[in-house]
Amino acid sequence: MKIQIDNLHFTYPTGLEALRGISLTIEAGEQVAIVGQNGAGKTTLVRHFNGLLQPTVGAVMIGDWDTKKHSVAKLASRVGYVFQNPDEQLFSRDVETEVRFGPHNLGYSKEKTDELVKRALALTELSSQTETNPYDLSPTWRKMVALASVIAMDTPIVIFDEPTTGQDAVNVTRIAHVIAELRREGKTVITITHDIDFCAENFERVIALSNGQILLDGAAADVFAQEETLAQTYVDPPQLTRLGKRLGFKETVRSQDEFLNSLKKSIDASEPR
Ligand SMILES: Nc1ncnc2c1ncn2[C@@H]1O[C@H](COP(=O)(O)OP(=O)(O)OP(=O)(O)O)[C@@H](O)[C@H]1O
Numbered sequence: 001m002k003i004q005i006d007n008l009h010f011t012y013p014t015g016l017e018a019l020r021g022i023s024l025t026i027e028a029g030e031q032v033a034i035v036g037q038n039g040a041g042k043t044t045l046v047r048h049f050n051g052l053l054q055p056t057v058g059a060v061m062i063g064d065w066d067t068k069k070h071s072v073a074k075l076a077s078r079v080g081y082v083f084q085n086p087d088e089q090l091f092s093r094d095v096e097t098e099v100r101f102g103p104h105n106l107g108y109s110k111e112k113t114d115e116l117v118k119r120a121l122a123l124t125e126l127s128s129q130t131e132t133n134p135y136d137l138s139p140t141w142r143k144m145v146a147l148a149s150v151i152a153m154d155t156p157i158v159i160f161d162e163p164t165t166g167q168d169a170v171n172v173t174r175i176a177h178v179i180a181e182l183r184r185e186g187k188t189v190i191t192i193t194h195d196i197d198f199c200a201e202n203f204e205r206v207i208a209l210s211n212g213q214i215l216l217d218g219a220a221a222d223v224f225a226q227e228e229t230l231a232q233t234y235v236d237p238p239q240l241t242r243l244g245k246r247l248g249f250k251e252t253v254r255s256q257d258e259f260l261n262s263l264k265k266s267i268d269a270s271e272p273r
């Protein structure tokens, strides 16, 4: 399902203009990372996708729905949103009730709800915790409950706001696995992240925001190549990308495999014949 944003401006009641003319199209099935300094407007932007915020000027279309004309409850069938802080999202006394809430609320049959809940719990490795109170889990696992409760709604668009913040390496890998599975299912995944390595490893398209505007938008390698522009929003390209650049690689590398390929090429080119 396509997302189309046209000249979006948003001003908070305090008078602060957090978004200043954003125009953007995200096609069905795209995997997009949104990066940028604290306060750039990332969360404000994605809260427009499910109607939590309404444009002051401009329009946000989710498929053929204008977010101004549809309620948050209705938009929830198209856009799932995992909050930056799971404690703002979780409210049930046990994991299963929490994860059932979304699909049940969307009016799915008991059979379909059962199936969706089972799948979401399996994907987030929570199948053995159905009766646990989310607040008895560690923050790491509470984050997984928040992910499960959104995935269970089976929306064509899924948004993650800072999924890896405060997570250990094992859980970052789990979250990457969840995102890969959603990609395989053809869903649109939009992720806000400060974790640039996570971004490089999991996303094809990167949008950099700065002061409520789009600074860069393109293929991850092309965006990471613009080191100086990225610095304006306090984003450093991934370590490997910077190292590759210092080693004089022609390509912008993002992953260990790309790095090793470029390294091999440069060694081959420098070997005497
Ligand atoms: N509820 C609010 N009322 C007033 N101003 C707000 C509110 N929420 C955010 N802002 C301001 O709007 C701007 C954009 O904030 P936003 O939370 O969208 O940034 P962000 O890019 O998500 O930052 P972070 O990386 O810290 O999460 C900031 O200047 C912030 O202080």
Ligand SMILES: [Mg+2]
Residues within 6 Å of the ligand: 042, 043, 044, 084
């Ligand atoms: Mg934010």
